[in-house]
Amino acid sequence: MVAKTNKIIIIKIMDDILKFLIKYCSALYKEFGFCFTASEVSKSFGDAGLILTNNEVGAKFLRDRGDLFLDFQNRQDCKRWFSLDVIKPAITGEHSFHGKLTDQNGVFLERNMKAIVDLFSNAKYETTRELLIKLEREKGKKMFSK
Numbered sequence: 001m002v003a004k005t006n007k008i009i010i011i012k013i014m015d016d017i018l019k020f021l022i023k024y025c026s027a028l029y030k031e032f033g034f035c036f037t038a039s040e041v042s043k044s045f046g047d048a049g050l051i052l053t054n055n056e057v058g059a060k061f062l063r064d065r066g067d068l069f070l071d072f073q074n075r076q077d078c079k080r081w082f083s084l085d086v087i088k089p090a091i092t093g094e095h096s097f098h099g100k101l102t103d104q105n106g107v108f109l110e111r112n113m114k115a116i117v118d119l120f121s122n123a124k125y126e127t128t129r130e131l132l133i134k135l136e137r138e139k140g141k142k143m144f145s146k
Helices: 002-024 084-092 103-119 125-144
Strands: 035-041 048-053 057-064 067-074
Touching: 002 035, 002 048, 002 057, 002 067, 002 103, 067 084, 067 103, 067 125, 084 103, 084 125
Parallel strands: none
Antiparallel strands: 035 048, 048 057, 057 067
16 A cells, blocks of 8 residues: 555656656747656656756756755756746846745746847857856845845
8 A cells, every 4th residue: 555655656756757847848848849857856856857868968957855956057067057036026126035936936037038038049058058157146145135
């Protein structure tokens, strides 16, 4: 019975990611040519990850302690991922840093996926990287100045 219960929990963990992906981010594979390239579920911690990529950009969905997050990368800078909480201000100009995948952030992603993928394209990545690093510093200052 324990093995069956663990299997159900593992399936639910990945289902959370897939449901969000289908509801808000299906443009990744429908419009921008992303393919599923990696997935992982931690049986002991209840965390999961799913990576989709196209030729230039990677998207990494994470479930950590029950919350969902999304990071993006330019594939030429393969060790560097940027979280939604700094990507969103880069697009909106609003400097509120909220990276959890809520319905509100889902709607943002749905409406702005083209702009996000474009930010991480090879043609724009150097400028994007500089901006996102600056926003990460700003986020850090906000978090630790309270």
